[in-house]
Amino acid sequence: EIVLTQSPGTLSLSPGERATLSCGASQSVSSSYLAWYQQKPGQAPRLLIYGASSRATGIADRFSGSGSGTDFTLTISRLEPEDFAVYYCQQYGSSSWTFGQGTKVEIK
Amino acid sequence: QVQLVESGGGLVKPGGSLRLSCAASGFTFSDYYMSWIRQAPGKGLEWVSYISSSGSYTNYPESVKGRFTISRDNAKNSLFLQMNSLRAEDTAVYYCARRMTSSKVFDYWGQGTLVTVSS
Numbered sequence: 096e097i098v099l100t101q102s103p104g105t106l107s108l109s110p111g112e113r114a115t116l117s118c119g120a121s122q123s124v125s126s127s128y129l130a131w132y133q134q135k136p137g138q139a140p141r142l143l144i145y146g147a148s149s150r151a152t153g154i155a156d157r158f159s160g161s162g163s164g165t166d167f168t169l170t171i172s173r174l175e176p177e178d179f180a181v182y183y184c185q186q187y188g189s190s191s192w193t194f195g196q197g198t199k200v201e202i203k
Numbered sequence: 204q205v206q207l208v209e210s211g212g213g214l215v216k217p218g219g220s221l222r223l224s225c226a227a228s229g230f231t232f233s234d235y236y237m238s239w240i241r242q243a244p245g246k247g248l249e250w251v252s253y254i255s256s257s258g259s260y261t262n263y264p265e266s267v268k269g270r271f272t273i274s275r276d277n278a279k280n281s282l283f284l285q286m287n288s289l290r291a292e293d294t295a296v297y298y299c300a301r302r303m304t305s306s307k308v309f310d311y312w313g314q315g316t317l318v319t320v321s322s
Contacts, residue, residue: 127306127307128306128307128308130306130308130309132248138314139298139312139313139314139315140248140298140309140312141312142308142309142310142311145303145306145308145310146306151310152310183247183248185248185308185309187307187308190262191250191262191264192238192240192250192253192307193250194247194248194249194250195247196247197247
């Protein structure tokens with residue numbers, strides 16, 4: 096099973112600042128199968144990025160994804176108040192899916 | 204618009220059984236692969252089952268294999284999860300999710316149903 100490790104665990108930033116979230120894999124992951132989700136309290140996760148760098152329908156262009164192999168990054172260029180949430184990376188491989196443990200982006 | 208609505212959660216004793224349902228609307232259900240994904244209270248996400256569009260192929264992680272069974276009724280636009288031999292560690296919100304046709308990621312999720320396993 097591929098283990099995804101997200102860092103940092105918590106990111107304390109102010110609105111307008113840039114957020115950089117990392118996702119590291121225990122072995123190489125196909126970029127086609129790497130995704131990022133946003134989850135707010137009491138809500139289901141929402142797909143932000145798929146294929147490592149493609150934005151899902153309706154996702155603002157301040158969200159961008161990059162990376163390959165074992166290192167992937169989600170960048171939020173300028174934080175809006177509604178972006179404070181928990182973010183998860185996810186991969187598919189060997190007929191199974193795994194998620195990272197999440198990064199919480201909180202207001203500083 | 205795409206809607207996924209889960210039901211069937213509740214309180215069950217260890218060793219008991221529960222059947223979850225997910226009603227789908229707003230898309231051609233029979234065209235899509237579906238999954239169940241769970242989230243223990245205050246924890247992260249864990250994939251727990253997967254079914255092909257026709258229902259002929261299913262897959263599970265080791266943590267639930269042999270205890271959980273995913274199924275679907277395409278005529279009724281419904282997805283199911285039969286959970287047997289439940290354990291305290293199965294306590295979680297269970298989400299049904301649609302897999303994108305073009306990628307192995309989940310583009311729509313239901314609001315979830317809470318399953319609590321406790322004596």
